Amino acid sequence: MPIKLHNALSRKKEVFKPLVAGRVGLYTCGPTVYNFAHIGNLRTHLFEDILRRVLKYDGYRVRQVMNITDIDDKIIRDARAAGKSIFEFVKEYETAFFEDLTRLNIQRAWKYPKATEHIPEMIGIIKKLIKNGLAYEVEGSVYFSIRNFKKYGALSRLNARKLKTGDRVDRDEYAKDDVQDFALWKAKHDADEPSWSSPWDEGRPGWHIECSAMSMKYLGKTFDIHGGGVDLIFPHHENEIAQSEGATGKKFANFFLEGEHLLVDGRKMSKSLGNTHTLRDLVAQNHPPLAYRYLVLTAHYRSPLNFTWESLAAAEHSLERLYEFVRELRAAPPQQKKSRNDTSFTGALLRVKKQFAAAISDDLDMPRALAAIWSFVRAYRKNPERFDPHVALKLILDFDRVLGLGFKRIQSTVIPTGIQKLAEEREEYRRQKNWVKADELRDRLLAAGFTVEDAVDGPRVKPR
Ligand SMILES: [Zn+2]
Structure with a gap:
């Protein structure tokens, strides 16, 4: 099925076509390793x-x-404040970043290049920009001349009248109204600042140039998809396009995909509000990391997602119910032959497969994909005898190649018949409203290492 993606360059959904058949070059802006990633950053990486x-x-x-x-x-x-070298300082956060990725089941990229290991490539691009009349030197620093790059502002739709040409901005990150010439190379100011030699003064690269250098080094001058968060559209992605296309004269990335913000309790995360959470904070509150992954899947990537502790708990509950379904399928005996040929059963399987594929191909519509799975779970629960649980399990595990919710790790747990019988007896007492007896049996189940949940379709026994 052809995949449609919303291209921020055209602001339209477009059918994705790769440059080389069967292959995709994807560049995604990575972390600045000066702190733990917050759950907003992690939403983008998810x-x-x-x-x-x-x-x-x-x-x-x-x-x-x-x-x-x-x-x-x-x-x-921050390294200066901590009294550490930048190399020592970033190490801890880099390790923590990869731990977060692992815990969220985020698959590893092909390469994670580091800025400090690509200074010569950055200098090479800056030299080309100067040669092409798009950059100039001032007292050992080099700036990009936005006035000379006609396309500047095309991605973020900046109003040309707002461009303050001739003014320069030195900071790596700046406000939306600072539409000014930005630093490609920064001359060294303080003696204790890390620096590299260059054709200009000794110094260090600006932040934006690293993404141009490293994406093009590994993926070529033009590649398929550039991804990131909406907060990076201006200035970062705009500057990446200007630097790359200004140096090569070729289109930089065919698609730009920008993920929306994560809100916390309806507000933007900020240090001053004290609502900046890390994955570690979630785990400290006893929430499994994959509950956060599930929560992220419940919103389309181009819609804002509001994080609350309640929404996380609800996501955890839904995920647990899916795990339970997987356990059930694993524990079920193979279905009899006649039912396997039941056409309505085949129809239900084909339907969910089609719905799932259609949803993910439509600009990664994960909420719709999850809805398709849930309607399948309901159909199965209604008439389990009509389904072959092993075929259903295969299908669910296949969906998890996209969902990444860890279904493979969920093992069946065989409930001993004696335990199942106790649970049914307890259910009988409940029906008779004999709560004392029902509680007594629940305690016996607990003592044997099992919990019982009262679902609409009967008691559900699980190991503790
Ligand atoms: Zn970047």
Whole structure:
């Protein structure tokens, strides 16, 4: 099924066509390793993980590159405050970042290049920009001249009148109204600042140039998809396009995919509001990391998602119910032959398969994909005798190649018949409203290591 993706360059859903048949070059902006990633950053990386999983599910070979920013204003500031070298300082957060990815079942990219290991490539691009009349030197620093790059602002639809040409901005990150010439190379100011030699003064690269250098080095001058979060559209992605296309004269990325913000209690995350959570904070509150992954899947990547502790608990509950379904399928005996040929059963399987594929191919519509799975779970529960549980399990595990919710790890647990009988006896007492007896049996089940949940279709026994 052809995949449609919303291209931020055209602001339309377009049918995805790769440059080389069967292959996708994907660049995604990575972390600045000066702190733990917050759950908003991780939402972006989860969306990018879904993107690559959907492409792989459709048969593409995906080469994903994600940069690690190990030098920028914030790193220098915080390393200095911690009394550490920048290399020592970033190490801890880099390790923590990969731990977070693992816990969220985010598949590894092909490469994670580091900024400090690609200084010569950045200098090469800056030299080309100067040669092409798009960059100029001032006291050992080099700036990009936005006035000379006609396409500047095309991605973020900046109003040309707002461009303050001739003014320069030195900071790596700046406000939306600072539409000014930005630094490609920054001359060294303080003696204790990390620096590299260059054709200009000794110094360090600006933040934006690293993504141009590392994406093009590994994926070529033009590649298929560039991903990131909406907060990076201006200035970061805009500057990446200007630097890359200004140096090569070729189109940079065919598609730009931008994931929406995560809100916390309806507000933007900020240090001053104290609502910035990390994955570690969620785990400290006893929530499994994959509950957060499930929560992220419940919103389309182009819609804002509101995080609350209640929404996380609800996601955890839904995920647990899906795990329970997988356990049930694993524990079920194979279905009899006659039912397997039941056409309505085949129809239900085909329907969910089609619905799932249609949803993920439509600009990664994961909420719709989840809805298809839930309607299948309901259909199965209604008439389990009509389904072959092993075929259903195969299908669910196949969907998990995209969902990444860890269904493979969920093992069946065989409930001993004696335990099942106790649970049914307890159910009988409940029906008679004999709560004392029912509670007594629940305690016996607990003592034997099982819990019982009262579902509409009868008691559900699980190991503790
Ligand atoms: Zn970037």
